[in-house]
Amino acid sequence: xxxxxxxxxxxxxxxxxxxxxxxxxxxxxxxxxxxxxxxxxxxxxxxxxxxxxxxxxxxxxxxxxxxxxxxxxxxxxxxxxxxxxxxxxxxxxxxxxxxxxxxxxxxxxxxxxxxxxxxxxxxxxxxxxxxxxxxxxxxxxxxxxxxxxxxxxxxxxxxxxxxxxxxxxxxxxxxxxxxxxxxxxxxxxxxxxxxxxxxxxxxxxxxxxxxxxxxxxxxxxxxxxxxxxxxxxxxxxxxxxxxxxxxxxxxxxxxxxxxxxxxxxxxxxxxxxxxxxxxxxxxxxxxxxxxxxxxxxxxxxxxxxxxxxxxxxxxxxxxxxxxxxxxxxxxxxxxxxxxxxxxxxxxxxxxxxxxxxxxxxxxxxxxxxxxxxxxxxxxxxxxxxxxxxxxxxxxxxxxxxxxxxxxxxxxxxxxxxxxxxxxxxxxxxxxxxxxxxxxxxxxxxxxxxxxxxxxxxxxxxxxxxxxxxxxxxxxxxxxxxxxxxxxxxxxxxxxxxxxxxxxxxxxxxxxxxxxxxxxxxxxxxxxxxxxxxxxxxxxxxxxxxxxxxxxx
Numbered sequence: 001x002x003x004x005x006x007x008x009x010x011x012x013x014x015x016x017x018x019x020x021x022x023x024x025x026x027x028x029x030x031x032x033x034x035x036x037x038x039x040x041x042x043x044x045x046x047x048x049x050x051x052x053x054x055x056x057x058x059x060x061x062x063x064x065x066x067x068x069x070x071x072x073x074x075x076x077x078x079x080x081x082x083x084x085x086x087x088x089x090x091x092x093x094x095x096x097x098x099x100x101x102x103x104x105x106x107x108x109x110x111x112x113x114x115x116x117x118x119x120x121x122x123x124x125x126x127x128x129x130x131x132x133x134x135x136x137x138x139x140x141x142x143x144x145x146x147x148x149x150x151x152x153x154x155x156x157x158x159x160x161x162x163x164x165x166x167x168x169x170x171x172x173x174x175x176x177x178x179x180x181x182x183x184x185x186x187x188x189x190x191x192x193x194x195x196x197x198x199x200x201x202x203x204x205x206x207x208x209x210x211x212x213x214x215x216x217x218x219x220x221x222x223x224x225x226x227x228x229x230x231x232x233x234x235x236x237x238x239x240x241x242x243x244x245x246x247x248x249x250x251x252x253x254x255x256x257x258x259x260x261x262x263x264x265x266x267x268x269x270x271x272x273x274x275x276x277x278x279x280x281x282x283x284x285x286x287x288x289x290x291x292x293x294x295x296x297x298x299x300x301x302x303x304x305x306x307x308x309x310x311x312x313x314x315x316x317x318x319x320x321x322x323x324x325x326x327x328x329x330x331x332x333x334x335x336x337x338x339x340x341x342x343x344x345x346x347x348x349x350x351x352x353x354x355x356x357x358x359x360x361x362x363x364x365x366x367x368x369x370x371x372x373x374x375x376x377x378x379x380x381x382x383x384x385x386x387x388x389x390x391x392x393x394x395x396x397x398x399x400x401x402x403x404x405x406x407x408x409x410x411x412x413x414x415x416x417x418x419x420x421x422x423x424x425x426x427x428x429x430x431x432x433x434x435x436x437x438x439x440x441x442x443x444x445x446x447x448x449x450x451x452x453x454x455x456x457x458x459x460x461x462x463x464x465x466x467x468x469x470x471x472x473x474x475x476x477x478x479x480x481x482x483x484x485x486x487x488x489x490x491x492x493x494x495x496x497x498x499x500x501x502x503x504x505x506x507x508x509x510x511x512x513x514x515x516x517x518x519x520x521x522x523x524x525x526x527x528x529x530x531x532x533x534x535x536x537x538x539x540x541x542x543x544x545x546x547x548x549x550x551x552x
Contacts, residue, residue: 032119088127092136095120100143108151109170114177117144118184125188126195137185141178148174224314230259231308234268246292246315248284271296271309279316290317324493325524354381400442400520407471407478408436410443414450415469427458432470439476439541441521446478446539449514453480453537456510460484466532479538481530492527511537 099116106113117140124136150156152170220227226243230236239254247254249262259266265280275296282292294313301307361374415431418424450469457467461482468481487495496515514537518525523541530536 085128089132092120092124092128092132095123096136096139096143099140100147103144104147104156108156109148109173114144114173115180117177117181121181121184122188125185125192130189133185133189137181140181144177144181145174226311226313228254228259228311228313229308230271230311232306234259236262237308243313246290246313247282248286248288266294266296266311271311272298272306274298290315291320292316321526325519350381350385354378354385357381398445400445400517402440402442402521404438404440405443405446406436406438407473408433410447411450411469411471411478414447414454417451418454423455423458426463427461427465427467430466430468432468435473437471437473437476441541445517445520449517449539450478450480452510452514456480456537457482457484457535461534468530468532476541477538478541479530479536481532481536482534483532484534486529486533486535487527495527496525 096117099113099120102113102116103111121133121136121140124133128136147156148170152167220238220240223240224242226246227238227240228236228243229238236254236257236259239249239251241251243249243254244251247262254262259268259271263280263282265282275294278294278296280292280294282290284290292313293316294311297310298306299308299310357374357378361371361378411431411433415429418427418429454467454469457480458465461467461484466481466483470479470481471477496511515525518539521541523539525537525539528536528538
């Protein structure tokens with residue numbers, strides 16, 4: 001907060017009042033005039049009930065004149081609000097004239113109403129500038145002193161009933177009132193300056209508080225992390241927009257609700273100490289499961305008692321998925337590098353073994369049982385050779401040769417191929433393609449990945465078997481659904497690892513090859529649930545990567 005220069009405030013004394021303050025000033029003047037002059041009217045004749053209703057015409061005249069002047073001032077003020085200083089000066093001149101008139105008509109030197117000048121001086125100190133205060137004090141001294149002198153030397157007649165006073169009494173009253181006027185002006189100016197300075201400080205504090213409130217509002221509504229403030233009773237007191245987006249809960253529902261109602265995984269005893277990088281599973285109202293990471297910091301009040309807890313949290317679901325994909329990629333790369341060499345070492349003697357078996361089967365001296373055994377060896381050798389070929393594809397994948405290809409045409413080719421394959425004879429195979437789109441892909445590799453997904457779906461589908469191949473052009477998502485038992489729990493983390501298979505006859509390389517192909521396309525593949533109740537394997541092509549490669 002910038003420091004206020006009290007010297008400038010005291011020196012210049014800018015007008016710091018408003019129209020409402022002037023209205024209160026006018027009403028205060030009316031009250032004071034009515035109180036003292038009206039009281040004098042009714043107390044001047046206390047002898048009888050009849051005299052109670054006989055007013056002093058001079059005082060009635062002054063009261064009427066005062067009220068007329070106030071009404072005129074109010075109307076003038078409402079019409080000319082841009083000339084407040086001139087209005088104040090006019091009021092001060094009028095008050096001085098009214099005061100000297102009251103003093104003259106109520107006895108002059110002996111008048112008890114000389115204190116009215118003090119009210120005028122105080123009004124000038126509160127409502128006007130320092131120069132106006134000096135002028136007001138000087139005018140009060142001149143008017144009152146001039147009236148006393150003129151009456152003392154006989155230039156002005158004294159009012160009826162005025163007391164005879166000696167020169168010393170006159171001088172004493174003059175000295176007393178003039179001194180009171182000067183002291184009132186001096187002290188009133190000091191107090192008014194201090195009041196203005198305090199008002200300036202208060203206004204600055206209000207401005208700083210408003211700015212702080214606005215800044216706090218901007219921060220709460222724009223930070224990407226969810227922020228919750230919980231009081232000492234575990235009740236939510238603040239819930240920002242990011243928290244609404246992450247939790248899927250309206251602010252009105254969250255505020256004043258117990259924290260355990262929103263996050264049952266965060267009991268109060270868990271938040272009694274600071275928590276850094278905590279994690280918990282959260283299920284949104286729609287049933288979607290998310291992984292949230294949070295920090296918790298208890299805070300204290302002025303008495304150093306724990307007043308509540310500040311909780312910040314983020315949605316780590318996507319980050320966790322990327323971490324799992326990265327770890328899987330690192331494991332696959334390590335296994336692939338090691339297995340590539342082993343595959344070559346196995347394939348060389350396997351070729352020799354296969355050739356030798358073929359030569360033996362050509363011998364005419366072999367009986368039927370020996371030929372049958374050699375056919376088994378030759379068949380298993382071929383199967384092992386195919387397994388090594390698939391493994392080499394996984395361990396050392398070919399770099400994709402990308403070009404723009406129609407996804408609908410690609411799916412159609414795989415669909416036609418499946419219709420001619422005997423193992424899909426009893427499968428209800430359907431397509432779900434609302435809109436075609438050309439993507440920058442290696443159509444051959446994506447064809448292989450899609451075929452592997454289709455074969456995998458056929459193996460796990462349950463009779464009557466249903467498989468759906470779909471594509472969402474708005475999300476660049478290609479998927480295969482089946483009506484099998486699905487994939488649950490930790491099994492989702494292992495299905496893309498090589499040699500992992502839930503089937504006894506499976507090699508565990510089909511999904512690993514798919515993962516390698518998809519990763520080479522800078523895309524992602526994940527296992528989800530589908531409306532059929534089985535598994536959905538979805539390939540998501542990164543639109544940013546597609547655009548970047550297309551421009552390059």
